[in-house]
Amino acid sequence: MTLVPTNPIIIDGETYPLYSANLAIAAKYINGELNASAAMRLVPTRIDADGNTITADDYTRSLTLGSTSNISGPEAEVMIRFHNAIQTYIFEKGL
Secondary structure, eight states: OOOOOSSOEEETTEEEOEEEEEEEEEEEEETTEEEEEEEEEEEEEEEOTTSOEEEOGGGOEEEEEOOOTTOOHHHHHHHHHHHHHHHHHHHHHTO
16 A cells, blocks of 8 residues: 655655655544544655665645534545544444
């Protein structure tokens, strides 16, 4: 399973065709409604000829979503997918 950028960056002739990711999601109920926030860092990454992981930390993409209330479009769709994945995990593990 890999995460790939839409347009990989090239630094000093080296292509970074992958993303390493850090994702945090917080969900809580506010006035009876589930509300969530998310923060994600996408770090351009490549694997060198020796199998070492090389990251381009200076080119990290940071994304934040402060609240799911009144969102639409791709952000809403992604948050729905995260919610569904978390709920599936809860049921599968019997939590």
